[in-house]
Amino acid sequence: MKRLTLKVKLREKTGKGYARKLRREGMIPAILYGSHLKESVPLELEKKELKDIISHRSPREQILNLDIVNQKANRKPEVIVKSAQRNWLRGGIQHIDFLEITRGEKLTTTVSFSFVGKTQGEKIGGIVEHLVREVEVECLPRDIPAVIEVDVSSLDIGDSLKVKDVKVPPQVKVLTHLEETVVTVVAPPPEEEAVAEEEKEEGVPAEEVELVDEKKEKEEEETEKKES
Structure with a gap:
């Protein structure tokens, strides 16, 4: 080049x-x-x-x-x-x-991750969290990678990848702590929490909705008694 x-x-x-x-x-x-x-x-x-x-x-x-x-x-x-x-x-x-x-002298620099594929967890509603997006490496100038690819396609809910799991060229030494978590897939929030969150977004607290329903039920019961 x-x-x-x-x-x-x-x-x-x-x-x-x-x-x-x-x-x-x-x-x-x-x-x-x-x-x-x-x-x-x-x-x-x-x-x-x-x-x-x-x-x-x-x-x-x-x-x-x-x-x-x-x-x-x-x-x-x-x-x-x-x-x-x-x-x-x-x-x-x-x-x-x-x-x-x-020339011939190694240097230290950072290289970004490129995440490849769609996780198995995403397909069933899981949420992907990227915690580390680049790593510090040591190598000769001519060996500096443009990016380091991270294949996440096999990850299910609860799975994660650490720095030590990422494949890098043999001539590149990773200096970032190997136990750092790069990416993880977490479960979606429980359905009850999701409903409560939707109600909150609509401006009506979940507790208030329940109280309104109870009041309505009592009024209906009293009406039925009067009619009988």
């Missing part, structure tokens, strides 16, 4: 005020980290530079080259996207952390 190159600039200033100014101008603030760097490097890049990496592939498993156009040294570090901060209200990415990599 062709290696992508991003054009970035050394950032002149840091701080929230300058970062907001960059975003208004169509730029994205970023930071370059790396175990071999004496200190982190503040960067900035144009939004359009991201269109090739924000695709169906996970940005965190793509190895990129950074072309730092205003640096003195002619160096194009190899990096991955360690994290991307999004603005969920306005949409789009508002900050990126790059991690410089070294």
Whole structure:
């Protein structure tokens, strides 16, 4: 696969005020980290530079080259996207952390789960609860998975999958605690609770409905006595 190159600039200033100014101008603030760097490097890049990496592939498993156009040294570090901060209200990415990599050296990153299939429990009214959606892993940069698939199709009500049950490539080491529950299928609420919940949603408490019914029964009994 062709290696992508991003054009970035050394950032002149840091701080929230300058970062907001960059975003208004169509730029994205970023930071370059790396175990071999004496200190982190503040960067900035144009939004359009991201269109090739924000695709169906996970940005965190793509190895990129950074072309730092205003640096003195002619160096194009190899990096991955360690994290991307999004603005969920306005949409789009508002900050990126790059991690410089070294060939042959393992790194630590997170990989998202992709849940596959419909559980057996869902088919009979069960409720699926996703408790963990990503794991921390250690591997070589070239071995970072785009996602880790989790097949849930065999799970019935009361069943669950833990981190240790998830299949990962042999070259990938999972660092997240293996006993953490990833997904579980729980029973639906009892029918009585469901009815009470429906009555509550309609604005009439279940107890009040029962009292009204009892009052109605007494009135009917008294009417029958008078008629007899």
